[in-house]
Amino acid sequence: MNLVDTSDLEGALRRVYGQIPSGVLALGASVSGQLVGMAVSSFSTVSLDPPLLAVNIRNESTTWPHLAKSERIGISLLAHHQGEAGRQLSGPDLGTRFTNIEHVVDNSGAVFLTDALLWMDATHYDSLEAGDHTIHLLRLERTAEAEIGSPLVFHRSRFTVVVEE
Numbered sequence: 538m539n540l541v542d543t544s545d546l547e548g549a550l551r552r553v554y555g556q557i558p559s560g561v562l563a564l565g566a567s568v569s570g571q572l573v574g575m576a577v578s579s580f581s582t583v584s585l586d587p588p589l590l591a592v593n594i595r596n597e598s599t600t601w602p603h604l605a606k607s608e609r610i611g612i613s614l615l616a617h618h619q620g621e622a623g624r625q626l627s628g629p630d631l632g633t634r635f636t637n638i639e640h641v642v643d644n645s646g647a648v649f650l651t652d653a654l655l656w657m658d659a660t661h662y663d664s665l666e667a668g669d670h671t672i673h674l675l676r677l678e679r680t681a682e683a684e685i686g687s688p689l690v691f692h693r694s695r696f697t698v699v700v701e702e
């Protein structure tokens with residue numbers, strides 16, 4: 538094992554972070570009648586009481602300011618077959634992120650992907666600057682779980698699946 542100092546890694550840090558497998562969330566909201574959303578793999582559960590989830594968002598994200606305007610954010614955990622949706626939700630055109638992706642617009646304004654594994658309706662709780670990203674704490678107000686299904690996994694910049702032993 539040859540440990541390299543992070544100050545020498547620069548671009549390679551993306552690769553290093555990419556070694557850590559994660560699930561993929563779709564964040565979505567209806568803002569003034571427009572659907573806005575993005576894929577997020579940098580997230581973690583934080584607290585049970587209050588129920589908090591953290592999502593780490595690039596400071597230069599042009600999508601987040603739209604999501605920030607919404608009182609509610611829909612969070613969907615993508616299922617193994619939703620890789621295409623994950624790609625589309627990170628595409629360059631904010632206006633077409635939900636095109637041809639089955640979704641539900643909740644009365645609250647939260648937008649959820651149909652066929653996901655887990656749905657969480659969240660409000661903004663707090664945020665913390667963290668380098669070139671900001672940690673946004675979202676408070677989970679309502680949740681629902683699918684009965685079956687396995688998650689989409691993001692690993693080494695690719696979508697993969699959980700292999701059951």
Ligand SMILES: Cc1cc2nc3c(=O)[nH]c(=O)nc-3n(C[C@H](O)[C@H](O)[C@H](O)COP(=O)(O)O)c2cc1C
Pocket residue numbers: 561575576577578579580593594595597598599600601623624626627628629631691
């Ligand atoms: C699998 C995957 C995971 C992503 N995770 C994050 C993330 O955790 N934080 C983030 O800010 N952007 C993440 N992105 C990028 C956003 O989905 C989206 O591409 C980006 O916000 C687009 O730029 P914009 O916000 O300026 O529209 C991810 C993209 C993909 C495909």
